[in-house]
Amino acid sequence: IFRLPTPRKNYRTRNVLSRYHSTIVEKYIHLHHLHPSPCSFHYKFSSLPATMSSNESNIPLIDFSPFLADEGVLAGDEPTPQQQQVSQQIDKVCREHGFLCMINFGMSVELRDRAFAASAELFAMSEAEKAKLVRITPQTNMGHAPLRSESINRSRPPELKEAYNIRFPPKWTNDLTACPETFASAVDVLSPFYKDLAHRYATACALALNIPTDYFSKTLVDYDLCTVRMLHYPPCDWNEAASAEEA
Secondary structure, eight states: OEEEOOOSSOHHHHHHHTTTOSSOOSEEEEETTSOOOTTSOOOOOTTSOTTOOOTTTOOOEEEOGGGTSSOGGGGTSOOOHHHHHHHHHHHHHHHHTSOEEEEOOSOOHHHHHHHHHHHHHHHTSOHHHHTTSOBOOTTTOOEEEOTTOOOSSTTSOOOSOEEEEEOOTTTOOOOOTTOOHHHHHHHHHHHHHHHHHHHHHHHHHHHHTTSOTTTTGGGTTSOTTOEEEEEEOOOOOHHHHHHHHHO
């Protein structure tokens, strides 16, 4: 999941984005091309047209391909008809639903497979090896979060997942101590890809709101609130998990 946050100090920006919905200010993009892990939900996206939902996910789809070429609004010109259509879909989904699933956003199969192979190698490390990884903290939001170390809902048991958070230069420098070399090299490739994608999505959001198209993208300088999170949900015994939750 890739999060495109609102700028920390730009309160007008937050107010504009709140027009989409009253409670969700930060937009989340569920990236379809990220192959689901063995214990994640499997969504049937490939056979569905844009903006339709599968019965399994109920999350609207957005085909982002019109924003991949440096033309129209991304070249400083008038938006193409396709860009205008997609921006209107984004506007509708954010007003009526609050979440969207973005497909055809420019990640190649090669990069996707490389990222997942690197992530799998990282999470397959022994517990002794993982203990050497940089531990995530509230101050950095960067590094490894061990299994059962996080609980978004504090009234429920810790979540059955582990994660590794990656941040963006120039504001942050990832400390990849003890990470496999394949993981470190994948991070070097993923970072510029996601930074470019954030810029394009920010432009699409501005077009959706009919405000200057650089309104959001011009604030994406430090990328200090942007995070890429690698997630691993190990197979688990559902009866055991349910018993733990009830306890």
